[in-house]
Amino acid sequence: MSGPVVDRRTTMKLLGAAGITSLAGCTGGGGGSGDGNGDGTTGAPSEGQRGGRLSAGWFTGSIDVLDPPFISVGQYFQVAANVFSGLVTLKKDLTIRGDLAKDWEVSDDGSKFTFNLREGVKFHDGSDFTAEDVKYTINRTISEEAPAASKLESLKSLDDDGVVVQDEHTVELNFSEPMAPALIYLTRGPGRAATIVCKNAIEEMGAEAYKAKPVGTGPFKVTEHQIGSGVTLDAFEDYFETDSEGNALPYLDGIDIKPIPEPATLVNALRSGDIDFANLVPLQNVSKVDQANGVEKLDAPGINWYGFAMNQRRDPFGSQKARMGIAKSIDNEAFVDAAYFGNALPDTGPINKATNWVWRDDKPTDQQYDPEAGKRLIKEAGAEGASFHILTDQSSLRGAKAMRQQLNKAGFDVNIEQVTSSTYWERYETGDYDTTISGSVGDPDPDQSLWNFYRKPDDGGVWNWVNFENQKAHDLLAKQRTALDREERKQVLQELEDHLIKQVPHAYLMHQDDIAAKRSSVKGFTHIPFMRNFHTTWVEG
Known part of the structure; x- marks a missing residue:
């Protein structure tokens, strides 16, 4: 601009x-x-190629909320971004x-x-x-x-x-x-x-109906939304954007989005042509996508972080020493290999490598894997043999199993509590859990991935579901927002990351690669990290 x-x-x-x-x-x-276009194509489709519908699979159990300010699940907004501007x-x-x-x-x-x-x-x-x-x-x-x-x-x-x-x-x-x-x-x-x-x-x-079937100014309008079944988007004929040749956007007549929580089902549907696009590729199936005829993997750096979330209002997680002991008992590289098939960057801090202006390879080593030091800290905290659950849904089950294996090896009594996607988010947001694996997604600026998570719960920390209350973190988050000089802001953010690593609101695990996939017949899709925008997409043949 x-x-x-x-x-x-x-x-x-x-x-x-x-x-x-x-x-x-x-x-x-x-x-x-x-x-x-991100797929090797240039320009626009011919007149005869415009129209048609894109069939898309969403790797989730349901798509519940599409009203932008109330969305806390990244996959929901990947749909909503096609409806709003x-x-x-x-x-x-x-x-x-x-x-x-x-x-x-x-x-x-x-x-x-x-x-x-x-x-x-x-x-x-x-x-x-x-x-x-x-x-x-x-x-x-x-x-x-x-x-x-x-x-x-x-x-x-x-x-x-x-x-x-x-x-x-x-x-x-x-x-x-x-x-x-x-x-x-x-x-x-x-x-x-x-x-x-x-x-x-x-x-x-009314507000509740709008959350399910909202009205925006985007390229597609919601014409049907059955929670748990799918979302139907139809082209909005009065959409304001055009392509470089002055042609009206979007090219598609519409998009049919179906939640598919089972990894094998999602990938098989893509390989067989039952769907044209998968918003996320289950990481255990990336190799199958790579090898499939007529399917293309879409890969972008992950602008996210994931960690082992420990509810500090439940024992033993109120103890910083216990949380640090748990963090040092986790082998991040082994976890990434087991849970994510290597499709993630292991890390012990929340700032991701895609934000390269503030990224460091030499972060503090406080949370680095050291099982002996971990056992010592856990013993000092009186948390030996603690029993707790890992809350998960189907899409994150593999990660939960990999985490359980490591923590049971460290002497804990860990069980998995698997629930539906909707129940998972309801319980996580209301603090009805012991531990889970979660984090921040789709954040090209560190403020986005830290502010809502680590401000005090009653003062800006609306996603502070680990109940972390720390004045220094709270103040540093405010300070970095007002720093207009990039070098000054970088120093504040790195001081904040150092502090978070030491305080262990999460045991930081990794930054997941952003992997989607499409049929080769799908053209014009631009893979912006995390986003799934279809206004310039069309389907050949």
Whole structure:
């Protein structure tokens, strides 16, 4: 984008602080072009190739919530991102481009953002998109205390001009202090605050119905959603984006998405052609995908972290010494080999290698595998022979089994409690568990993967389901947000990571590769890490 129109220097500073090195070029039609298709194809389909439906399998037991600020499960947002738009969005190289905003300005101190919005944009119900919808979206997110609200903690209150509608197509956001990752949070993504919702539809349908069958401005509209059975998306004929040749997007007539929680079933459906696309490849089946005729593996760096989550409100996990003993009893490399077939990077900290501006190979070794030291710490904590459960669903069962094997070897009495996907998330979010394997997904900035997890549970830590309360971590998270100089922010983030490693809110395990797959007949799909956007996709033959 050319945006900001006036103060490009400050925007570049903000992007630099967030580790994003450039702004994407403004494409008059709306950015459908320029991303590269990620599958070797270029250009657009011929007239005869447009249309048709994509059949997609989602590696989960169900798709429950599609209302953006209330989504805490990454796979749900991979669907919702095809239904909604943000003020800005990400390209394949994680540079920023405009989405509903055509350009923007940023004040010298990085606290005020003024967005010039596209005109003529429609919601799926036919209502017009205006600056009032931006204000409504943000106000709703904050007033209803949705998980995404914590991302806007430093936004001034609406009564204090936090969001100012200048006219129908100009909106101003005012923060109380500089906000380094602000533009990242205004993209489409899970738990992000400016994925624009439709006030008219929410008021007519009611909030609960909207969570299942929402209305957005994206390339596809939800025409059917049976929780546990699937989601039907149909092309939105009034979608605002075009390709580089001025052709209307999306190319597809629609997408039929079916949850498939069994790994073998998902991969066999892809190999046989029963589905055209798998949003995730079960890692034990990656080799089968590699060897299958007519199937292509899609691989991108993982912008995530996973750890062994220990509920600190249950014994013995309230003890930092016990948690460290458990962390040192886990052989991360053996765990990755057993649970993920080597398709992950073992690590003892949460900052991933894809965010290379802040990544380090030489992280503190406190959580490094050392079974003798682990036994000593566990004994000192009085946690020898502790009995507990690992909560899991079908999709994570292999990891739970690999973890149980290691911890039983370390002298614990560990059992697995397998539940459905919906029950898993309900129990995890309400603290009804002992331990589980979980983490952060789809986060191109470290703030996204740390803020909601490690702020105090009653002060921004809406995903702090391990119940970790630590003032230093809380303060460092706030400090890194205001650092507009990338080197300064890097130092704060690394100090924060050092502290988290020592305090062990999670026993950090690895960063999982982002692996999807498609039939060779599927063209035009751009594999942005974590995202599954189909607006430029078509199916040959």
